[in-house]
Amino acid sequence: MTTIALPSITLLYAAAFALLNLWLSVRVATVRIKGGTMDGHGGDGSLLHKRGRAHANFNEYVPIALVLMLVLELRVGHAAGLWALGAALIVGRLLHPFGLERPAPNPFRMAGILLTWLATLGLALWAIYLAFQPGPAITYF
Template sequence: MVLPVTLVIAAACAVINIWLAVRLVRGRLKGKVMVGDGGDPAMLSGMRAHANFVEYAPIVLILMALIELARGPQVALWIIGAVFVVARIAHPLGMGRSAPNPMRAGGAMATWIVTLVLAGWALAIVLGGESTSSFTIAPVEAPRG
């Protein structure tokens, strides 16, 4: 089964991940820092922004995929996925600015809200029987001959 919403959001996340990595590599080359942060606050900020993304993206994508498999409404999934992508772009942009700032805080808050909404939605599917689809895994017969 193809999961179009999750696949598009996962592709967007892959691009964001590469963008964050490239930002770090540029900083490493400029500051000649091959391991760690080299005591550079900007490098530390970039490393944390990248790590923060990697900490949140997998659980959000897993929840989205499972909800999509359970036949969650695609429009709602598109909206929540778009909010997550925008939040994960805003957060690292805000990390490079002096704290507190609305991009960093807004990105973090939106990420938390998306994660909590998806977690609640997943629980509602299980506890409330919200799924409109059921499937079973049938054994595959070996080819004859």
């Protein structure tokens, strides 16, 4: 019988991203309540618009990265590369919303974008490489 280690790296990063997503949601809700804007984003350039975009942008990038992390972890186990790419993604997603609230261009936004793109690219290229390598045979019962 083959034993498979459960994906604890992805589990930890998924929990961290869930907390970050909640934080982004609270930031949007706080501005909505203070400004009395319950629908929409209050116009381009408003704080609500910027925070709403940061939240939406997070949800555009993080799910595919987590899927890639999960599949990679199931394939390779506890790899230092997963820790590094996950950390880069977390830092990128933390920097990005602060950058969106500052005049562009600024180092927070640029670093957030670059770290997100590089981490996602690294995960994708690693997954493509592994897709062409012989995988382990697994017997489930």
